[in-house]
Amino acid sequence: MDMTSDPVILASSSPRRKRLLELADIPFTVLTKEIDETFRPGLELNAAVTDVAKRKALAIKDQVGSDNIIIAADTIVVLNDWVIGKPANKDEAINILTQLQGNTHRVITGVALLKHTKEILFSECTEVVLHPLTPQQIIYYIDKYQPFDKAGAYAIQEWIGVVGIKKINGDFYNVMGLPVSRVLQELEQL
Incomplete structure (x- = not known):
């Protein structure tokens, strides 16, 4: 049963992913279902985040029509071998941002298009x-922007990105949670 007239279904409630699709002028409808986002054992990181994205897409597949395209994604932050999720509280956010500063970390987004x-x-x-960053800058950012729903405890499009980014190698929008230009290229294949 087709629940939408929009051809694209975003299987994410992330306001950042919604905004990126809006910027790309892609009409879409949001439809989500909670899933267990735990990585399956034995998968390397790229495969693990892609697997979570696929499970998000499959969770809603029966609720959309065969003409709909589902876009699902999962984003993680990795420092060395430490996979950093969303901070549970202020102390954890302070610890994460303290560890990230001055070091190269990776932001990996897995995407599933179905x-x-x-x-x-x-x-x-x-x-x-x-x-x-100074401890005062870190606390200012956490208190003002409450980055508790963000992997790595920060959002690049907020204050910390403006004052804190020294270098970026790769897709800026990937750090926001969706490599939208690559998504557009891949959509052409569907």
């Missing part, structure tokens, strides 16, 4: 380096 029986799965990696 249409009926076709699927395209890929991941995108962007390297980011933050300038050294």
Whole structure:
């Protein structure tokens, strides 16, 4: 049963992913279902985030029509071998941002595009380096922007991105949660 007239269904409630699709002038409808986002054992990181994205897409597949394209994504931040999720509280956010500053970390987004029986799965990696930040800057950012729903405890499009990004290698929008230009290229295949 087709629940929408929009051809694209975004399987994410992320305001950042919604905004990126809006910027790309892609009409879409949001439809989500909670899933267990735990990585399956034995998968390397790129495959693991792509697997989570695919599971998000499959969770809603029966609720959309065969002409709809589902876009789902999962984003993680990695420092060395430490996979950094969303901070549970202020102390955890302070610790994460303290560890990230001055070091190169990776932002990996896994993407799943599904249409009926076709699927395209890929991941995108962007390297980011933050300038050294003072403890006061870190606390200011956390208190003002409350980054508790963001992997890595920050959003590049907020204050910390403006004052704190020293270097970025890769897709800026991937750090926001969706490598939208690659998504557009891959949509052409569907």
